Amino acid sequence: MPSPNYSSRGGAAVRLIVLHTAEGALTIESLGNYFASSSSGVSSHAGADDTPNTVGEYVARDRKAWTASNANPVSVQIELCAFAAWGPDDWAAHPTMLENTAKWVAEEADAFGIPITKLSATEAQGGGRGVCQHNDLGAWGGGHWDCGPAFPIDRVLDMARGGGRPQPEPKPEVIEMAAPATCTDSDGRQWVFYKGPRGELYARCDADPAFTLGGNVTDAIAVIPGPRLQFDVYAYAPNGQLWSRHAEGFDWGDWYAV
Numbered sequence: 001m002p003s004p005n006y007s008s009r010g011g012a013a014v015r016l017i018v019l020h021t022a023e024g025a026l027t028i029e030s031l032g033n034y035f036a037s038s039s040s041g042v043s044s045h046a047g048a049d050d051t052p053n054t055v056g057e058y059v060a061r062d063r064k065a066w067t068a069s070n071a072n073p074v075s076v077q078i079e080l081c082a083f084a085a086w087g088p089d090d091w092a093a094h095p096t097m098l099e100n101t102a103k104w105v106a107e108e109a110d111a112f113g114i115p116i117t118k119l120s121a122t123e124a125q126g127g128g129r130g131v132c133q134h135n136d137l138g139a140w141g142g143g144h145w146d147c148g149p150a151f152p153i154d155r156v157l158d159m160a161r162g163g164g165r166p167q168p169e170p171k172p173e174v175i176e177m178a179a180p181a182t183c184t185d186s187d188g189r190q191w192v193f194y195k196g197p198r199g200e201l202y203a204r205c206d207a208d209p210a211f212t213l214g215g216n217v218t219d220a221i222a223v224i225p226g227p228r229l230q231f232d233v234y235a236y237a238p239n240g241q242l243w244s245r246h247a248e249g250f251d252w253g254d255w256y257a258v
């Protein structure tokens with residue numbers, strides 16, 4: 001949905017890709033309706049929400065959108081349907097929005113020959129070429145604080161460099177501890193406990209495939225076998241807290257602090 005709120009860049013060359021949070025609109029359609037009203041007097045080139053593989057386009061990239069004060073002539077800009085007050089969990093709940101944003105960043109970077117580099121505030125306000133957030137523009141850019149301190153810009157830029165797809169989860173490759181914890185259960189089966197690459201605990205019974213028990217542990221693990229296929233695993237968390245998890249056969253309880 002096009003917005004009437006734009007003007008000429010006045011010959012200025014685009015050097016900034018600027019990310020914003022919309023602070024109200026929850027969809028690219030409602031954001032478009034807002035920008036479509038000339039009385040709102042604001043606009044942005046694009047908007048991102050949780051619709052897969054879709055961004056809202058409101059102002060053509062060769063025109064100046066109205067959302068970042070003095071920075072508008074040199075910026076191409078997107079509004080995420082999000083809030084600067086969001087915390088890490090809020091952002092983590094919107095992976096599609098982040099992916100859409102990353103794809104848009106990659107497209108604009110390609111169109112303008114702008115590097116997908118995170119600029120400091122000094123660089124953004126001082127002639128640098130790259131990607132920044134509205135808050136990096138300071139008073140020169142209208143004095144806003146979006147996209148907020150929890151916005152995962154590094155993740156978005158990583159995705160933009162990788163063509164907009166999230167990186168696949170690393171395979172849970174098992175790394176043997178210096179001395180893996182072992183025990184023999186009451187049926188004579190051999191159990192081995194390993195620490196995975198991200199501190200998660202893995203267990204393996206005889207030659208069966210290893211499975212994860214989660215957690216975040218150090219190398220210090222003890223296993224106490226009990227009767228009828230029971231055992232208790234003890235492991236230290238990195239903060240020194242001792243945790244335990246009780247098993248009866250393959251039925252594992254939750255981790256609890258000892």
Ligand SMILES: [Zn+2]
Pocket residue numbers: 019020021067134144146
């Ligand atoms: Zn903004």
